[in-house]
């Protein structure tokens with residue numbers, strides 16, 4: 198008998214254990230949150246799930262008790278159907294059941310309305326405003342203002358923020374509908390061409406939070422990720438100051454040659470502030486701003502890590518990593534490729 202029960206026990210253990218094991222590895226979960234824009238939503242989610250489980254268990258028990266009691270021989274009529282017994286009135290149970298359901302559903306609705314109203318506005322005026330523009334398939338991020346400072350710069354796919362400060366995000370659509378979501382930090386907000394949607398978030402503790410486009414937007418929808426890097430305010434300020442600076446001039450002959458190749462092959466689509474000469478500059482707007490490329494941890498909107506190997510592969514043939522993107526396959530010689538990569542790696 199024990200042996201027959203073993204598979205059942207193991208299955209239950211697996212069902213209980215798997216979500217826990219999976220959570221530990223998942224970069225995106227909305228059940229463990231951080232920050233004042235997401236925590237109330239997680240509490241609501243857990244609360245509604247607990248309530249649902251309670252209702253299911255309660256109803257299942259009631260059905261089981263009914264079946265158990267029905268086993269005692271119920272009188273049947275001549276046609277073999279259960280006889281209605283005089284004096285047994287089920288109406289009060291129906292009324293009680295309907296009333297309990299109404300109270301629980303109404304309570305859930307009120308709780309949901311209050312929670313959504315609560316997270317619709319930040320607790321204080323945001324210190325930072327970002328314009329996030331969604332493209333197929335990457336995120337352009339423009340820092341519009343930070344405290345009293347109005348100096349701006351543009352980066353891509355990696356958003357740095359100070360811990361404990363609300364950040365306002367203005368979402369701008371360019372091509373199709375995308376959706377901006379970092380589940381540990383805030384609820385989803387669609388990015389719709391022709392309209393600017395506004396959301397906000399606040400990271401309660403330092404860390405790297407993964408975000409993802411959650412509206413199907415074409416071939417590379419799944420590779421349209423981003424990262425939010427929450428840092429202590431002093432570190433964030435350091436990062437912000439560094440991002441404002443132009444790119445440094447390359448020093449080594451290899452990187453200098455790489456810059457010339459870059460200006461002729463890549464600058465039509467990419468910006469590197471401070472690169473080139475008055476005759477030829479890198480001011481392209483089609484692709485991500487690369488002024489501080491090496492300060493970013495990922496390439497291709499979270500598709501591959503920013504290592505030398507992946508960077509070279511990306512420059513040479515980005516289509517092999519992310520088919521369908523706007524970046525064409527570059528026709529570079531080995532020498533040109535190595536030198537461009539050497540140049541890009543000076544953009545720290």
Ligand code: CUA
Pocket residue numbers: 331334374375376410411412413414415417418419421
């Ligand atoms: Cu952008 Cu899906």
